[in-house]
Amino acid sequence: MTTFYLDGQAFDSAEDESVLETLIRSGSSINYSCKKGACKTCLVQHVSGELSAGSQRGLTARLKANHYLSACQCQPVEGLKLKTVFEQDLFVSAQLLERVFLTESVLKVQIKSSENLHCYAGQYINLRRFDGLTRSYAVAKVLDGNVIELHISRKYNGQFSGWLFSTASIGEHLLIQGPLGQCIYKEAYQQDKLILIGHGAGIGAVIGIVEQALAMSHQAEIYLYHGARTVAELYLHKKCLSLMLAHKNVHYRACITATSQADLIDKRCLQIQPFELAAKEHPINRHNRVFLCGEAEAVVKAQQQAFLDGFEYAKIHVLPFEYKDLRSVKRG
Ligand code: FES
Structure with a gap:
């Protein structure tokens, strides 16, 4: 058993459990998606204590310099202290601008970000809706600096894609994290x-x-x-x-x-x-x-x-x- 702390609260992690797995088992409301260190939705911030190797794998230099780590990639070390990340530290506000069906199962979505995120086709962003549900989507195009186009497939049981396909309305308030990833032309x-x-x-x-x-x-x-x-x-x-x-x-x-x-x-x-x-x-x-x-x-x-x-x-x-x-x- 290893004890670590998140926002001052103690959590006991079982052998081989990551910080994220311990938090999920304990009923904590942390956001996550891929559990593989790819999507960056589970970021937390390091306060003190030893960090296991790989906790910051795949993060940008800026995120590392600001002491972020992926909870799903971090094996807790006794006495490790972490804190949750405020939405405004990582996310910027955005609005749903357009929704167009390209086929029955592919939706074109345009999102207008409140600031220029300097992103490119081939990167990805994390979209968060009103209830905190967050998903990663690939950037297909960037228009006028702050309008981002995504092509989204409808997923079986997909909570976010299902919502975008059938319920979300134009003007809907969203949050964007990113851009992330390096699958881009140089x-x-x-x-x-x-x-x-x-x-x-x-x-x-x-x-x-x-x-x-x-x-x-x-x-x-x-x-x-x-x-x-x-x-x-x-x-x-x-x-x-x-x-x-x-x-x-x-x-x-x-x-x-x-x-x-x-x-x-x-x-x-x-x-x-x-x-x-x-x-x-x-x-x-x-x-x-x-x-x-x-x-x-x-x-x-x-x-x-x-x-x-x-x-x-x-x-x-x-x-x-x-x-x-x-x-x-x-x-x-
Ligand atoms: S859940 Fe995707 S990076 Fe941790």
């Missing part, structure tokens, strides 16, 4: 061949990264793949085709992953996993750079395969959409 990549794969609604962020690259005068070839289960889910097919027509260095492939699709020929789609096709079309080369965005399982699998195939780890940029059905998680 000027230093201008001469690299870019291979970008969007799985499901990940295509929104992928197109945002392509548009960013084109705006920064990217020189080399850009290969864009969209992996969708069905033809109907290729919701940005026309947009991808127009990008290909407008820019001679942009190439687009639509990949259908379900087993039978009658209209594959009409849409000029291929029935193959997008990473499998990309690997066939682009032999490993040190000038290739890969971006993978979308459904976590597909992204992580492609990331592992790219690494095993010989891609430099630093040239594989990923934005997996982690999802947890929190109603199946036992609390307290």
Whole structure:
């Protein structure tokens, strides 16, 4: 048993329990989502005592300098003192500006932040609603500095996505934390061949990264793949085709992953996993750079395969959409 303190209150953690697991078991109202150190919704602040290795893994230099740590990644050490973070320390206020159905299961949402967050397509933000429920979403586009566009898939039992799809109204008050993540285009990549794969609604962020690259005068070839289960889910097919027509260095492939699709020929789609096709079309080369965005399982699998195939780890940029059905998680 190890005792640590949060806001002066003592908590006894069982062996191998993280700070977050102890707080959940004790019925504390801490926010969390991924439990993997990715979403940063469980941040707390270090006051005193020894910190276990990895407690601050993946945090930005600014968050580390301000003594933040992820409760889900922190193994408590006897006497560790922590304090909760005030919303205003990490979040800025925002409003729901627009909600448009792109398909039955993908919603385009625009959020207007009260300040310019300097974020880019391929990063992600944490959105918090009135009751504290918080979820991470990928940035597909940034308009006028402080309007952020997200493409959100409807999740089975998804509390936040379900609310956005059916109940949230325009003007709704929200809080934003971020931006977070580094799956973004940088000027230093201008001469690299870019291979970008969007799985499901990940295509929104992928197109945002392509548009960013084109705006920064990217020189080399850009290969864009969209992996969708069905033809109907290729919701940005026309947009991808127009990008290909407008820019001679942009190439687009639509990949259908379900087993039978009658209209594959009409849409000029291929029935193959997008990473499998990309690997066939682009032999490993040190000038290739890969971006993978979308459904976590597909992204992580492609990331592992790219690494095993010989891609430099630093040239594989990923934005997996982690999802947890929190109603199946036992609390307290
Ligand atoms: S719950 Fe700790 S980082 Fe996501």
